[in-house]
Each structure stands twice: as structure tokens, then as C-alpha cells.
Amino acid sequence: xxLQELDPTALAKDIIxxxxxxxxxxxxxxxxxxxSQVAAIxxxxxxxxxxxxxxxxxxxxxxxxxDNLKQMATSFANTLIGLVEVAIEKLIxxxxxxxxxxxxxAAGIALxx
Numbered sequence: 001x002x003l004q005e006l007d008p009t010a011l012a013k014d015i016i017x018x019x020x021x022x023x024x025x026x027x028x029x030x031x032x033x034x035x036s037q038v039a040a041i042x043x044x045x046x047x048x049x050x051x052x053x054x055x056x057x058x059x060x061x062x063x064x065x066x067d068n069l070k071q072m073a074t075s076f077a078n079t080l081i082g083l084v085e086v087a088i089e090k091l092i093x094x095x096x097x098x099x100x101x102x103x104x105x106a107a108g109i110a111l112x113x
Contacts, residue, residue, distance in 0.1 A: 006049040008042035015041060019080060027080060037079060041072045 015038050019027045028035075048065045051057030057065060093113070100111040 003053050006046040008039070008046045011042040011045055012038045015076075019077075023080070023084065025084075027083075037072075037076050041069065041076060044072065045069055 016028055044065075048057065048062075048069065051065070052062055097113055100113060104111045
């Protein structure tokens with residue numbers, strides 16, 4: 001099998017694409033999106049791939065680095081979860097605000113949010 005170098009930029013795009021597909025929302029548009037976190041994951045994966053390919057990372061260290069990458073991915077996913085929760089709260093508040101505004105106009109009163 002011919003080895004190819006891992007491109008961190010392409011991997012970062014793939015990570016964003018995977019997260020976008022899983023959430024059904026373009027995660028790059030979420031406020032506070034952690035672009036640097038994705039870049040760090042992709043860079044680390046590139047270093048691990050090179051080390052495994054050239055033999056400088058043996059079987060014992062490979063598991064350590066792969067576990068570290070999994071932890072980085074988990075941390076990134078938790079960041080996205082937090083951002084999505086904030087977006088959902090903003091959505092709920094916007095919907096409730098529209099309903100309260102409509103009721104207030106129809107009833108001639110101002111409803112507090």
C-alpha cells in the first residue's frame with residue numbers, strides 16, 4: 001500500500017464536514033466556533049501519521065497518541081455541544097418572544113419575556 005502524507009488543512013476541512021453532517025448544521029457558522037481546536041487536532045493527527053509511517057512512533061506510543069487524539073476530538077465535540085445548546089436557547093427565546101409579542105399585540109398588553 002502506498003503511503004500518502006496527511007494534509008492537516010484537508011483534515012481540518014474533513015472534520016468540519018463530518019461535524020456539519022452529524023449536526024445537520026454548518027458548524028463553521030456557529031458563534032464562537034473553535035477553528036483553532038480543529039487545526040490543532042489536524043496538526044496532531046499529521047504528526048502522529050508521520051511518526052507511525054517513519055517508525056518513530058512504535059506500537060506502545062501509538063496507542064497513547066491515538067487516545068490523546070480521541071480526547072481532543074471529544075473535547076471538540078463537547079465544545080460544539082455547548083455552542084449548539086446556546087444556539088438552541090437563543091432559538092427558543094426568539095420563538096417565545098415572537099409568540100409573546102403576538103399575544104401582547106392582540107390583547108393590548110406587554111408580556112415580559
